[in-house]
Amino acid sequence: MDKLKLRSGTNIYNDSDYYNAVHWNYREFTEFPVKLLRECNPVTDLYLKENRIEKLPRDIACVFFVGKLYLDGNNIRAFPVEMCRLPYLTHLDMSGNLLITIPEEICQLTNLQTLILDDNQLRWLPISLQNMTNLKELSVNDNSLYWFPQKIGSNYYSSSVRFWRNRTLHHVPFALWLHVLNDSQLPVAEKLCRLDDLxxxxxxxxxxxxxxxxxxxxxxxxxxxxxxxxxxxxxxxxxxxxxxxxxxxxxxxxxxxxxxxxxxxxxxxxxxxxxxxxxxxxxxxxxxxxxxxxxxxxxxxxxxxxxxxxxxxxxxxxxxxxxxxxxxxxxxxxxxxxxxxxxxxxxxxx
Structure with missing residues (x-):
């Protein structure tokens, strides 16, 4: 199949002819398959779940047109700044890895709507998350968070935020507390900050x-x-x-x-x-x-x-x-x- 010729300024998600999903789950990859991806048509959905990838390459721009990227269930330890330069990325799943930090440059992913970071080793979330106005879903369950941003995207009310089972998170922003109360997510109180003899x-x-x-x-x-x-x-x-x-x-x-x-x-x-x-x-x-x-x-x-x-x-x-x-x-x-x-x-x- 010939490689797709993308016109300047074209939104690849408005034309089904440009859709190209690659499913490489459970392939036991030990590194990000850059060479294989360069031989493919421009990829819009990339599935690399449950491999053994430990590091993401700096030339991850080989998937420049990717919109949905699934990297959950690997052994990735670092979130490279270069991944913040994927302009079409709307969905990113990096749960089940070994991430400790997320770079502040993540705010450059202006089209990102879903960010899933469950089951990592995060202690902090980047402050720049509050500038990501298109972010609608954030999930950071089962981490080691000590601090939570004052708001996510435009505000907590327009976003779905899940942060259960962070045993080191003992206080939440007042705006998030209002969101928790209004959304009836009451179990958060049990999982976060019971003050009895604390x-x-x-x-x-x-x-x-x-x-x-x-x-x-x-x-x-x-x-x-x-x-x-x-x-x-x-x-x-x-x-x-x-x-x-x-x-x-x-x-x-x-x-x-x-x-x-x-x-x-x-x-x-x-x-x-x-x-x-x-x-x-x-x-x-x-x-x-x-x-x-x-x-x-x-x-x-x-x-x-x-x-x-x-x-x-x-x-x-x-x-x-x-x-x-x-x-x-x-x-x-x-x-x-x-x-x-x-x-x-x-x-x-x-």
């Missing part, structure tokens, strides 16, 4: 540990290391000028990119390339969190006012320890009035 310790890094004391329990909340300044609800310390500038730049950057991307995509990319590297990466990967007051939703980079509260789910399931981030003390005070919540006291130790 004693555990987890670490946020070498320099930042946020300790919350509740009765006899002492807990260290895992906070993203990107936060340079964490304030208590009662604190009145303002954000730095750099923080305020980053917030404003991100709002302008996001609005311009969203409005003009279809017409001036190349021009936008050129402008981004002209920016200093650390600023362009900050804008691309997005803020560490967003203000939890819905009408504000201000991006947060290195500064946040942190509130920690205990929410009752029901009489049987117990309570959830929830964390919320705010851009200022005034937003935190507004949040306390709306949800009739009194945050717990906590102390910051270094």
């Amino acid at each position: 004693e555990w310790s987890s670490y946020a890094g070498e320099s930042l540990k946020n300790t919350v004391r509740i009765g006899r329990s002492q807990m260290e909340l895992v906070i993203p290391q990107q936060f340079h300044q964490i304030e208590q609800c009662a604190s009145g310390s303002p954000a730095s000028l750099l923080e305020l500038c980053l917030r404003r730049c991100y709002i302008i950057y996001y609005r311009v990119l969203k409005a003009d991307a279809p017409r001036h995509e190349d021009e936008n990319n050129n402008e981004i390339d002209k920016m200093p590297n650390w600023i362009s990466r900050t804008m691309q990967f997005g803020p560490t969190a967003f203000c939890d007051v819905s009408h504000c939703n201000c991006p947060l980079f290195g500064y946040a006012v942190l509130a920690v509260c205990v929410r009752d789910v029901d009489n049987e399931s117990g309570r959830i320890l929830a964390t919320a981030f705010f851009c200022s003390k005034s937003c935190c005070e507004f949040w306390k009035r709306v949800y009739n919540t009194e945050p717990l006291e906590w102390t910051l130790t270094r």
Whole structure:
């Protein structure tokens, strides 16, 4: 069969003539079959389940047009950055591997809708997941997560999020708690954070540990290391000028990119390339969190006012320890009035 000739700008999923699925499950491959794939027509669906692949190649662009990629049940230890450059990828299943981290560059998979990472060894999820507005399904069951992003995609309400059996995950974002309650996924309270006589310790890094004391329990909340300044609800310390500038730049950057991307995509990319590297990466990967007051939703980079509260789910399931981030003390005070919540006291130790 002759190789397909793809026209520039063609969406291969709108034309059935371009569909090409390759099923190579249970073949005992020990490496990604690059040579074999180069001999095939452009692959749209690639199934490599239950092989013995340990490493993904840098030239994974040989499956440039792949839309669905199934790599579950292998021995893959690293998620290569090069895989974040597959523009047509909509479904990625890497469950049952040995992944420890996911790169922040995953946000470059702008068409990704389903991401399945069950049964790995993940401790963190990339903050840039919150910029993946097309992501509708995320599954990270049976990992070792310590921290969860404040939101996934546009928000938790428009996404399906599964994160059961992460025994080291003891607190969840306030927005996720609301999603859990509204979606009646009450078993999460039993699997995550029963506070009865709880004693555990987890670490946020070498320099930042946020300790919350509740009765006899002492807990260290895992906070993203990107936060340079964490304030208590009662604190009145303002954000730095750099923080305020980053917030404003991100709002302008996001609005311009969203409005003009279809017409001036190349021009936008050129402008981004002209920016200093650390600023362009900050804008691309997005803020560490967003203000939890819905009408504000201000991006947060290195500064946040942190509130920690205990929410009752029901009489049987117990309570959830929830964390919320705010851009200022005034937003935190507004949040306390709306949800009739009194945050717990906590102390910051270094």
